[in-house]
Amino acid sequence: MNSAGTSRVKAVDAIVDVTGTLILVFLFLFPFLWMVSMSFKDRIQTFQIPPLWFFQPTLENYRALFAREIFGTYFVNSVAVIVFSVLVSFVLAAPAAYALSRFDFKGKKDISFWILSVRMAPAIAVVIPYFFLGSFMGILDTRLILIIAYLSFNVPFATWMLKGFMDEIPTEVDEAALIDGSSRFQVFSRLIIPLTANGLAATSILCLIQSWNEFTFALFLTTTEARTLPTIVTQFLTFQGVVWGEMSAAATITVLPAVVFAILVRKHLITGLSFGAVKE
Amino acid sequence: MKKFLQSPYAWLAPALAALFIITIVPTFFLFFTSLHHWELGFPWDERVFIGLKNFSHTLQNPLFRSALVRTLIYTVSAVTVQFILGFLIASFLSRRTLLWRGFLIGSLIIPMTVTPSIAGLIWRLYFNPTYGIVNYLLGFINLQPNWYGYELALLSAVIVEVWQWTPFVTLILLAGLSALPRTPFEAAMVDGASRFQMLWNITLPLLRPIILIALLLRGMDALKMFDVIFSLTGGGPADATELISMLIYRTGFYHTGMVGRASAIAVFLLAAIILLSQFLIKILDSEPKSA
Amino acid sequence: MRKNLATWFVLLVVFTLSAAVAANPLQEWGAGIKEEFGGTEITVAMATHPSTDGFRSMVQEFEDLTGITVRWDVMEEIYLHDKILTEHAARTGRYDVLMMDVVWMGEFANRRVVVPLDDYLADPQKTPAWFNYDDIVPAYSQGLGVYDKKVYGIPSAGESAFIAYRKDLFEKYGYDPASIKTYDDLLEAAQFFHNKEENLAGISMRGRRGHHIVYGWFQSLYPFGGAVFHPGTFDIAVETPETIASLQYFVDLMKFAPPGIENFSHEEATTTFMQGHAAIWFDATALAPWIEDQTKSKVAGSIGYLAPPTGPKGSAAAIAGWNLAVSASSTKADAAWAFINFMTSELKAEEYVKNGGVVTRASILRDPQFIEEYHYYPQVLESLDLAAVLVDQDIDWRPRIPEWPRIGEALGLNASLALTGQVTPEVAMERSAKEIENIMAGY
Structure with missing residues (x-):
């Protein structure tokens, strides 16, 4: 290929790259950024048509949000519930995934499907039984009940993902x-776990995203002590209407920890998500 | 101990025990209440056993039937678009020349992290025909669709679902693409295969297991989608976006409170999800292991 | 010497305190409560409503007076309803005071979620004179708080509906707002202003499926002679020509509403008007402070108000609102009552309204000082008189029966089918009648 041809290919590549990048940013990032911009607008500016691309930003929404005494509590609750739920899920799911990946035994398919089926019931259909369970055990409105409830979808998800890895x-x-004399447990803890580090990272981010945004259990199973961040949306739906500015501010802040975590594990996320289903 | 750990059941036991304990009560309760008439707010003791009446009522309910069909339309169209779009984006992101790949991948994660009920609300604002950003932008190409209307409401819900969860499919496919072996492509190149032939004959077959897992996870979640619909359209206008999960909520909670009947609908939904998953898993397993 | 000084000091303090107690009935009451319930913690479940903000602004004083600590669980009203019933089903007793929408009244009383308050009201020990139950507007005390001849709730926020219009637009086009006397006039005015300017609709109301569309449509239901049940009976009246005519009217009126009206809750209905995209707005009187807020509304300051127009069969206006009630599973009912007492009393009414609370007391509505500050109070009173027309006939604007939420749901779906043109109003009401029949049969 002569050099003119190469440079033309390069030029075409560059055009494809730039257009593709712009389209992606427009489709997926722009709607989010527009919400972020709403968090810096007052109510009248929010609905301005033609839209305001440049405006004097106000920090009033953030100020009002932080003035809500509940915000800090909700945030801490969210972090505590999710960290524990994801950790416990992994402790339970990793050995199970190991068994499903390494052993051949009777009923393997049924067991793995049963594990997956646990996360199939819609939350609104099982929230009342969880409520009764929590009431019976006296753990309503504690972080514990949420951690337990979140295990019901994190364990199946983590098991299936980790098995893939x-x-x-x-x-x-x-x-x-x-053959060298290592025990099963040593193989698991010293070989398999380190080798699936990427997969663990990828699985943890997806688990985290799911739990971080869980709403139905969080609202019904708690009252004042153990509320988590997603339920704060119910405070922004008022008699007068939606409190857009504060709600956008809350959503923006809610997104941050997940994004920071995603940036941290970014590399693992891409190499880790292949489920091992495609092999050479 | 060593011997004990030779058994797969020892490894499975903690997870199975935990899941069993956590879900036995809710599952039992779901089936048990589906056989009863019990209204929200009344003491549990005041339930009345009515056999399969809730199920026969559900089957005769025209709202249930149309909601079931609508849920399938919603799920199939959303997951199909997510797959096609996800595949295109994943192929694009796997280009070696691409700059800013990290930034783009970071941007893709963001929609998933927005709380679904808030995502539904902000898109409801974006879709507003008078002061929403979507119709403002479409105005440049002289389009003013009424997203709130009966015809387009379901589409608007699909768009939000696609916006939020295409990245999930993309990330899985991207990982799959980056793990593809090079040899078959090189061989095909020597044989002079076209790009399309390579895609159809090599890439897609190799990716099949991954594609199916992505579809399985998304399909399961789309079938029970609730939060977004609830804040975006509330099931309306009329019955335009009444999905099964909305019907369960409406029957079991607000404005109706018939928990038993809602449980019966949930049992049907559960059965549908299980059947669909089994179907997809069968396809997954029927794939001959690639050498 | 030292000891003497201390004695004097103690005496002085005791003297000052007792003088203050004697001087202020609130202090006296608070001291009594404190003795009995000081240190108690109560949890109140409330909706995201301006009245909640009003209560919160006064809670410090209540806590200081009584030694009762108040915990708040505030959320959007649909979630609040479901949360209260779920808690009640398990009898957790974690809520003591409940904020209750009037449309839940039948359901909550019937399911024994709330307790009758008549004994509390009759007991001067528990209900001091400064509470003054009789000062509550009768349309509210009768129309909101009573079920089956028992008082279950103290009206804490009351509203009717009225019309707001853009004075600037009416002047610009020489349209006389006083000419809007009947529902036909309203339709004509909406038609006149519809698309008169770019991005301007004639009228903005609620059309979203469920209780929103019911709210919008019911504005014209009674003035057209329609009803859910024939008065005094449970004979279904939604298939009558009058009821169908009122729905037909609503569907016709909404032709002059902004595009997308079929998904408009109060959020879109009000925002559209506040951003200047509609000439007329027909919704809750309690929203007036919101649309008059300069920082939130583009049209604040240029709004005029009208009481609801007259229909072919006379006049009637909406009545809606909230009650404070004592949860039946509360173990601290007396402390809960003390909270309600303080928050909804005549004594605190002025402070409550000034802090965002929604007025329920006649003394405030007729106070010249308030009328000057809130220039729409006369139209609110006018609407309330129209609402009282129904109350006097013993008709509930939305029937306060346990089945109402389900009936409202059925009406909301079928009206939405009519609004979106899927069925005619006749068919919609035919279906509603069948569904209501099933609901009343407990099916």
């Missing part, structure tokens, strides 16, 4: 270690 590791790896 473990499948990716050739079985020769553990067989060699077993």
Whole structure:
């Protein structure tokens, strides 16, 4: 290929890249950024048509949001519930995933499907039984009840994801270690877990996103002590209408921890999400 | 101990036990209440056993039937678009020349992290025909659709679903694409295969297991989608966006409070999700293992 | 010597305190409550409503006076309804005071979620004179708080509906607002202003499926002679020509509403007017402070008000609002009552309204000082008189029966089908009649 042809290919590539990037940013990032801009607008500016692209930003919405005494409490509750729920999920799911990935046994398919089916029931259909359960055990309005409820969708999800990642590791790896005299547990903790680090990171971000945004359980199972951030939306739906500015501010802040975590595990996310289903 | 850990059941036990304890009560309760007449607010003791009446009522309810069809339309169209769009974006992101890949991937994660009920609300504002940003932008190409109207409401819900969850599919497919082996492509290139032939004969078959897992997870969630619909359209106008989960909520909670009947609808939804998942998993398993 | 000084000091304090107690009935009452319930913690479940802000602004004083600590659980009203009933189903007793929409009255009383308050009201020990129940506007005390001849709630926020119009637009086009006397006049005016300017609709109301569209349509229901039940009976009246005519009218009127009206809740209905995209607005009187707020409304200051027009069968206006009630599963009912007593009393009414509370007391509505500050009070009173027309006939604007939420749901769906043109108003009402029949049969 002559150099003119190469540079033309390069030029075409560049055009495709730039257009694609712009389209993606417009489709997926712009709606979010527009919401962020709403968090800096007053009520009249929010609905301005033609829209205000440049305006004097106000911090009033953030000020009002932080003035709500509940905001800090909700935030801390959210973090505590999610950290514990995701950690416990992994402690339960990783061995289960290992068994499903490494052993052949009777009823394997049924068990793995049963695990997945646990997360199939819509939250609104099972929230009342969870409420009764919590009431019976006296743990309503505690972080514990939310952690337990979130296990019901985090454990199945993590098990299925981690099984995928473990499948990716050739079985020769553990067989060699077993022949060398390592115990099953050593193989699991010293070989499999480190090798699936990427998968753990990817799974944890998706678990975190799901739990972070869970609304139905969070609203019904708590009253004043253990409320989490997503339920704050009910405070912005008022008799007068939606409090757009404050709600956008809350949503913007709610997104931040997940985004920061995603940036931290970004590399693992991409290499880790392949489920090991495609092998050479 | 060593011997104990040779058994797969030892490894599975903690997870299975935990899931069993956590879900046995809710599941039992769901089936049990579906056989009863029990209204929200009354003591649990005042339930009345009515056999399968809730189920026969549900089957005869025209709202249930239309909601079921609508939920399938919603799920199939949303997941199809998510797949096609996700595949295009993933192919685009896997280009080696692409700058800012990290930034784009970061941007893609953002829609998933917006609380769904807030996502529904902000899109309701964006879709407002008079002062929403969507119609303002469409005005440049002389379009003024009424997103709140009976015809387009379901589409607007699909758009929000696509906006929020296409990135999920994209990320999974991107990971799949980046793990593809090079050899088959090189061989095909030597044989002079076109790009489309390579895509159809090599890429898609190799990606099939991953595609199915992505569709399985998204499909399951789309079938029970609630938060977004609730704040975007509330099931309306009329019955235009009444999905099964909305019907369950409406029957079991606000304005009706018939928990037993709602449980019966939920049992049907559960059955639908299980059937669909089984179907997808069968396809997944029927795939001959690629060498 | 030292000891002497201390004695004097104590005596002085005691003397001052007792003088203050004697001087202020509130102090005296508070001291009594404190003795009995000091240190108690109560939880109140409330809606995101301006009256909640009013209560919160006064809670410090209440806590200081009584030694009762108040915890708040505030949320949007649909969630509030479901949350209260879920808590009640398990009898958790975690809520003591409930804020209750009037449309839940039948349901809550019937399910024994709330307790009758007549004994409290009759007991001067528990209800001091400065509470003054009789000062509450009768349309409210009868129309909001009573079910089955028992008082279940103290009206804490009351509203009717009225019309707001853009004075500037009416002047610009020489349209006389006083000419809007009947519902036909209203339709004509809406038609006149519709698309008169870019992005301007004739009228903005609620059309979203469910209780929103019912609210919009019911404005014309009674003036057209329609009803849900024939007065004094439970004979379904939604298939009568009058009821159908009122729905037909609403559908016709909404042709001059902004595009997308079929998904308009109060949020869109009000915002559209406040941003200047509608010439007329027909909604709750309690929203007037909101649309008159310069920082939120573009049209603030140029709004005029009209009481609801007359229909072919006379006049009637909406009545809606909220009550404070004592939860039946509360173990601290007396402390809860003390809270309600303080918050909704005549003594605190002025402070409450000034802090955003919604007026329910006649003394405030007729206070010249308030009328000057809130220039729409005369039209509110006029609307309330029209609402009283129904109350006097013993008709509930929305029937306060346990089945109402389900009936409202059925009407809301079928009216929405009519509004979106899926069925005619006749068919919509035919279906509603069948569904209501099933609901009343407990099916």
